[in-house]
């Protein structure tokens with residue numbers, strides 16, 4: 001069931017599509033604007049090696065076509081990095097989705113060498129793309145270029161790769177099937193949430209399902225474009241920009257006749273990194289400091305103790321006790 005009365009507007013309405021082959025200063029200005037207005041944009045002409053994408057997609061399709069027993073056997077001991085089926089997180093969330101989660105510094109899983117190699121190559125390439133987007137973001141904001149990117153390029157950065165597979169609506173994993181006429185064909189694949197990290201870089205096959213919430217409170221379906229990457233601001237970037245950027249709420253629905261495959265890279269900092277509003281974002285009386293400073297480890301622990309749809313950032317607003325000295 002899809003709950004809530006939030007209206008849905010036309011696909012891609014208000015979603016910026018940024019051509020990365022333009023002059024650098026234009027790209028960086030457009031990125032900043034997109035992060036301020038929606039917290040979400042697509043990038044095209046990004047230079048990502050297409051063979052890396054197609055290998056990753058082919059291996060993922062082969063993997064998800066296996067039996068559940070085989071899929072479960074890839075599990076590493078390194079929880080929560082695993083194969084998951086319907087359950088999301090550890091606090092009772094679920095959806096019409098199965099997935100693989102890897103820590104990018106140790107994507108250890110028991111699968112064939114060609115899949116492991118495809119995953120490793122993809123991680124390196126998508127990390128570089130995230131790095132480039134974060135440098136452009138810093139340039140657009142007029143802060144030192146490595147302000148954000150250094151956090152994700154450190155050897156101990158805590159980034160995650162997630163591969164999601166959403167079944168077509170006639171093959172839902174749980175509950176009623178198409179033969180039950182009273183059942184809606186639209187289900188929640190991945191419930192509404194924000195991503196806790198700095199930045200997410202996502203791509204999908206040509207099947208739709210992703211929706212983002214716009215500032216008018218409408219859901220905007222994201223038109224699927226396998227040649228583009230979708231980028232969304234995460235909670236930490238909202239904090240570092242002192243609320244100037246929006247950590248966008250988003251969800252994935254499943255309603256089509258075909259399987260949807262999405263691959264997301266969640267760019268996170270090292271666990272002990274201190275995260276707080278940048279000085280440059282808190283200078284004037286018009287921009288009072290909105291958030292406390294905390295470590296990513298503290299924030300992550302809180303995020304993982306809550307439900308998917310919970311707003312965690314509110315707990316780190318200033319004026320909530322625990323102020324910085």
Ligand SMILES: C=C1C[C@]23C[C@@]1(O)CC[C@H]2[C@@]12CC[C@H](O)[C@@](C)(C(=O)O1)[C@H]2[C@@H]3C(=O)O
Pocket residue numbers: 080088089090091093101160162193194195196197266303304305306307308
């Ligand atoms: C319900 C949850 C799943 C999640 C951990 C959490 O407790 C809240 C944040 C969720 C999320 C959303 C973005 C990513 O998909 C994810 C891997 C992340 O870092 O935070 C998931 C977590 C998860 O699936 O374990």
Ligand SMILES: O=C(O)CCC(=O)C(=O)O
Pocket residue numbers: 162164190195202204209210250251252262264
């Ligand atoms: O599959 C998608 O398009 C969205 C998935 C997502 O939001 C996530 O994995 O955090």
Ligand SMILES: [Fe+2]
Pocket residue numbers: 193194195250
């Ligand atoms: Fe997400």
